[in-house]
Amino acid sequence: xxxxxxxxxxxxxxxxxxLPKGRDALxxxxxxxxxxxxxxxxxxxxxxxxxxxxRFQFTExxxxxxxxxxxxxxxxDGVALVLILLSTILVPLVVLASWNESGRSGGVxxxxxxxxxxxxxxxxxxxxxxxxxxxxxxxxxxxVFFEAMLxxxxxxxxxxxxxxxxxxxxxxxxxxxxxxxxxLAAVIGLYVVSANAGHGTFLFDELRTLHIAPTTAKWxxxxxxxxxxxxxxxVPFHTWLPDAAGQAPAGAAVLIVGVLDKVGTFGMLRFCxxxxxxxxxxxxxxxxxxxxxxxxxxxxxxxxxxxxxRLIAYTSVSHFGFITLGIFAxxxxxxxxxxxxxxxxxxxxxxxxLLAGFMISRRGSARIDAYGGVQKxxxxxxxxxxxxxxxxxxxxxxxxxxxxxxVLVGTFxxxxxPAVIATVGIILAAIYILWMYQRTMNGPTAExxxxxxxxxxxxxxxxxxxxxxxxxxxxxxxxxxxxxxxxVKQTLIQVHQQDPKPTVAEKGSHQ
Numbered sequence: 001x002x003x004x005x006x007x008x009x010x011x012x013x014x015x016x017x018x019l020p021k022g023r024d025a026l027x028x029x030x031x032x033x034x035x036x037x038x039x040x041x042x043x044x045x046x047x048x049x050x051x052x053x054x055r056f057q058f059t060e061x062x063x064x065x066x067x068x069x070x071x072x073x074x075x076x077d078g079v080a081l082v083l084i085l086l087s088t089i090l091v092p093l094v095v096l097a098s099w100n101e102s103g104r105s106g107g108v109x110x111x112x113x114x115x116x117x118x119x120x121x122x123x124x125x126x127x128x129x130x131x132x133x134x135x136x137x138x139x140x141x142x143x144v145f146f147e148a149m150l151x152x153x154x155x156x157x158x159x160x161x162x163x164x165x166x167x168x169x170x171x172x173x174x175x176x177x178x179x180x181x182x183x184l185a186a187v188i189g190l191y192v193v194s195a196n197a198g199h200g201t202f203l204f205d206e207l208r209t210l211h212i213a214p215t216t217a218k219w220x221x222x223x224x225x226x227x228x229x230x231x232x233x234x235v236p237f238h239t240w241l242p243d244a245a246g247q248a249p250a251g252a253a254v255l256i257v258g259v260l261d262k263v264g265t266f267g268m269l270r271f272c273x274x275x276x277x278x279x280x281x282x283x284x285x286x287x288x289x290x291x292x293x294x295x296x297x298x299x300x301x302x303x304x305x306x307x308x309x310r311l312i313a314y315t316s317v318s319h320f321g322f323i324t325l326g327i328f329a330x331x332x333x334x335x336x337x338x339x340x341x342x343x344x345x346x347x348x349x350x351x352x353x354l355l356a357g358f359m360i361s362r363r364g365s366a367r368i369d370a371y372g373g374v375q376k377x378x379x380x381x382x383x384x385x386x387x388x389x390x391x392x393x394x395x396x397x398x399x400x401x402x403x404x405x406x407v408l409v410g411t412f413x414x415x416x417x418p419a420v421i422a423t424v425g426i427i428l429a430a431i432y433i434l435w436m437y438q439r440t441m442n443g444p445t446a447e448x449x450x451x452x453x454x455x456x457x458x459x460x461x462x463x464x465x466x467x468x469x470x471x472x473x474x475x476x477x478x479x480x481x482x483x484x485x486x487x488v489k490q491t492l493i494q495v496h497q498q499d500p501k502p503t504v505a506e507k508g509s510h511q
Contacts, residue, residue, distance in 0.1 A: 250357020337406025
């Protein structure tokens with residue numbers, strides 16, 4: 001099943017790339033068909049997943065490079081499952097949203113002359129790698145997918161982005177390559193440690209039982225953590241995100257901020273905590289401090305933005321502070337909430353970027369002051385934008401509220417000061433979301449938007465499923481939490497097994 005989910009979009013990308021020149025309509029149809037098949041298969045996998053079964057399911061393991069102990073090994077636990085679902089649901093919606101925009105540059109000042117079939121081939125290859133990175137249970141295989149994702153994203157930004165696309169693409173690539181280099185050193189270090197223990201391996205299940213000297217573990221932890229902090233991004237490694245998301249086409253921005261960033265927080269939860277539990281706890285005060293700074297700093301910068309896409313990107317910097325806060329709180333509520341937050345953030349931010357893209361394609365500008373009174377001429381666009389925005393500020397009844405509440409409760413049970421400071425982010429979120437909505441949707445209708453069209457049927461088909469998911473998970477997140485909780489429990493067991501006497505807070509966090 002997992003190999004099929006990786007192979008189908010990869011083969012689809014090849015087919016689209018090999019289509020004759022000028023077959024743009026066929027390229028779109030093939031891309032949409034492939035992504036819909038992948039989405040259906042992922043849903044079938046989720047239905048078959050047993051929350052009371054083994055931790056990793058749908059597993060496959062074959063030798064890849066036997067002399068180096070490298071396997072093609074894949075499998076999903078509850079955390080990986082929900083993130084794969086997030087990816088495979090968003091990609092067909094991005095394809096459909098890009099139906100009339102994929103051949104255009106994302107910038108107002110650049111000519112709309114781009115290869116349509118190349119754009120969709122890049123999207124399909126990116127989907128294959130996103131599924132692969134969440135499914136990999138061999139650390140070397142994970143690293144390969146982690147690095148390979150850079151290629152399609154770099155070309156999407158560099159070829160289809162806005163006026164500053166080259167700068168944004170190179171900055172994204174340099175940051176990511178630096179993090180990948182550190183991770184590669186740590187991956188090699190892990191193998192050396194396992195070889196010295198008598199059995200060189202990259203398999204996650206074997207590495208998590210490996211005894212690593214405390215000093216060595218701290219250095220290896222840093223190699224993985226910095227790479228994941230850049231990918232997330234966590235302050236102070238965040239500066240590539242506003243440029244990349246601001247210059248990328250709206251559909252690509254959805255995947256960059258909605259899915260690719262989750263690889264960073266997923267890696268922290270899966271690899272940093274479970275492979276280096278002692279080092280993770282040693283670095284926890286630093287990570288919590290960076291998380292709190294990110295929450296407040298990202299929100300303050302979002303308030304001051306004049307570009308819609310950059311504003312949404314900075315809100316994500318703030319939201320990722322909440323996610324890392326929950327992960328390193330080392331409580332079941334915090335980590336379950338952080339994982340749920342990854343899913344909810346992907347959908348709410350994805351909806352915001354898609355709707356912002358629809359607005360920009362109509363108006364020709366990403367500046368907030370270029371709009372005004374949009375709700376009078378495009379009520380559906382304004383209404384869905386409001387729901388997505390309210391989810392972004394964690395309004396009760398919408399999906400993000402549940403996850404943010406769990407993160408703050410889980411953090412407060414062990415680290416009261418960071419949790420209290422983090423609540424400032426809730427107030428700031430209300431400011432940047434509502435002020436953005438007021439400036440773009442309310443007030444007198446700007447002359448330039450008086451003829452703006454409302455959402456078309458195609459655009460409604462794109463946005464409606466995301467809005468439905470946001471509302472559904474706001475009222476009933478239990479199915480997602482049921483999948484997540486067993487994996488979180490295993491992670492906490494791994495982290496706390498070195499503690500001979502758990503604290504009262506730790507005991508309470510497991511209940």
